[in-house]
Amino acid sequence: MIVGILGCGAIANLITGFVRDGRVPVELGFFYDRDLERAENLASMVDGTAVLDVRDMLPEVDLVVEAASPEAVRELVPVVLEAGRDVVVMSVGALMDPELRKMLEETASRNNATIHVPSGAIVGLDGLKAASVGTIESVKLVTRKPPRSLGISMDEKKVLYRGRASEAVKRFPLNINVAAALSLACDRDIEVEIIADPAVDRNVHEVTVRGDFGEFKTITENVRCSVNPKTSVMAAYSAIRLLKSLSENMHVGT
Ligand SMILES: NC(=O)C1=CN([C@@H]2O[C@H](COP(=O)(O)OP(=O)(O)OC[C@H]3O[C@@H](n4cnc5c(N)ncnc54)[C@H](O)[C@@H]3O)[C@@H](O)[C@H]2O)C=CC1
Numbered sequence: 001m002i003v004g005i006l007g008c009g010a011i012a013n014l015i016t017g018f019v020r021d022g023r024v025p026v027e028l029g030f031f032y033d034r035d036l037e038r039a040e041n042l043a044s045m046v047d048g049t050a051v052l053d054v055r056d057m058l059p060e061v062d063l064v065v066e067a068a069s070p071e072a073v074r075e076l077v078p079v080v081l082e083a084g085r086d087v088v089v090m091s092v093g094a095l096m097d098p099e100l101r102k103m104l105e106e107t108a109s110r111n112n113a114t115i116h117v118p119s120g121a122i123v124g125l126d127g128l129k130a131a132s133v134g135t136i137e138s139v140k141l142v143t144r145k146p147p148r149s150l151g152i153s154m155d156e157k158k159v160l161y162r163g164r165a166s167e168a169v170k171r172f173p174l175n176i177n178v179a180a181a182l183s184l185a186c187d188r189d190i191e192v193e194i195i196a197d198p199a200v201d202r203n204v205h206e207v208t209v210r211g212d213f214g215e216f217k218t219i220t221e222n223v224r225c226s227v228n229p230k231t232s233v234m235a236a237y238s239a240i241r242l243l244k245s246l247s248e249n250m251h252v253g254t
């Protein structure tokens with residue numbers, strides 16, 4: 001499988017390192033970033049090609065990994081799907097816009113392409129998807145991050161947001177992909193709390209789900225990427241694992 005990268009930041013860096021080390025059975029052929037130097041840096045790690053426009057890679061690739069921004073999901077992912085190429089979307093928050101999601105799903109269906117959304121920086125999506133076959137009573141996410149991960153500075157712990165995922169995504173677009181993935185997995189606008197906490201040095205996500213299956217709680221204490229502390233290493237690992245899964249004949253987990 002030949003893969004192209006759209007957005008050459010923290011997540012793309014980790015993916016490229018794994019491919020370079022022979023730990024993912026895909027060929028990373030093409031790199032696009034609006035900052036050409038970033039694309040060239042990653043391309044040089046795997047003997048790939050940096051392109052000036054995402055369209056330039058489409059005739060050559062089977063799949064594009066979007067690891068850029070919600071704006072890239074709106075503007076460039078439709079172009080990729082229109083060319084019949086599969087996409088891995090990391091900027092999941094963008095998919096909370098129902099009109100955009102519908103348009104992308106229709107474009108994918110029309111062009112026989114697939115949109116993959118990895119579990120990202122949390123654990124528990126497998127259980128949530130299974131639970132949603134029955135009746136779900138409540139889904140709550142509490143995200144606790146060092147202020148720096150939220151792009152602010154403060155000395156005291158503070159609840160920045162309490163409300164629904166659809167609203168959180170508008171106020172914290174680069175920090176709430178996890179809430180979006182949970183909402184999409186169970187098709188409901190989940191409860192979200194975002195806390196800036198100077199006492200933690202990890203991105204911590206607590207998910208509590210109640211339903212007719214019983215109850216589960218997951219806590220993920222994520223190490224942050226050195227390139228971008230807003231982003232957890234686990235998010236990149238989930239994309240790497242998904243790329244491996246796509247070349248396997250047995251799929252484990254929902
Ligand atoms: N699904 C999840 O659980 C997670 C998702 N994310 C999301 O994944 C995305 C990537 O994260 P990182 O690698 O940490 O970001 P980053 O900020 O380190 O890198 C993003 C790169 O994409 C480029 N870029 C952004 N918009 C672009 C556009 N429209 N066209 C071309 N290039 C563009 C930037 O120049 C930058 O080099 C972000 O949207 C982030 O919010 C991050 C963490 C967890």
Ligand SMILES: O=C([O-])CC(=O)C(=O)O
Pocket residue numbers: 121143174175176177178179203222230231232233235
């Ligand atoms: O922990 C992370 O990597 C980022 C995060 O909270 C999100 O995007 O929802």
